[in-house]
Amino acid sequence: MSGESNYYAPVVNMNGGRKNIAFNYGGTTQDTELRTAIVDLTGLLRDLRPHLAPDQDRTVEDALPELVPDRDVLNQRGIVLESLRQIAVTVGEVGRPAAEAVSRLLALLG
Numbered sequence: 687m688s689g690e691s692n693y694y695a696p697v698v699n700m701n702g703g704r705k706n707i708a709f710n711y712g713g714t715t716q717d718t719e720l721r722t723a724i725v726d727l728t729g730l731l732r733d734l735r736p737h738l739a740p741d742q743d744r745t746v747e748d749a750l751p752e753l754v755p756d757r758d759v760l761n762q763r764g765i766v767l768e769s770l771r772q773i774a775v776t777v778g779e780v781g782r783p784a785a786e787a788v789s790r791l792l793a794l795l796g
Contacts, residue, residue, distance in 0.1 A: 720757060731746050731770065
C-alpha cells in the first residue's frame with residue numbers, strides 16, 4: 687500500500703424517490719433559524735398551491751426540493767427564491783404570508 691491513499695467516507699446510493707435525506711449531521715443555532723424559516727416557507731407554499739395557475743404550481747413544485755437548510759446553496763438559488771416571492775405576490779392577499787416568508791428567508795441569508 688505504499689504510495690496509495692485510501693479515503694473512506696459515508697456513501698449513499700439512492701435510486702429514485704423524492705425528499706430523500708441521506709445524512710443529517712445536526713447544525714448550529716443559525717442553522718436552526720434557517721431550518722425553521724424553510725419549514726415555514728414550505729408549509730405556506732403548500733397551502734398556496736391550490737390557488738395557483740398550473741404553470742405557477744409547477745414552478746413551486748419544482749422549487750420545493752431546492753429549499754435546503756444550507757446558506758451557500760440557498761445563496762446560489764436567489765432566482766428561485768425571487769420567483770417564489772413573485773408568484774406569491776401575484777396571487778394577491780392569499781399569497782402575502784408566503785411572500786413575507788421568502789423575504790424573511792432572504793434577510794437571513796443576508
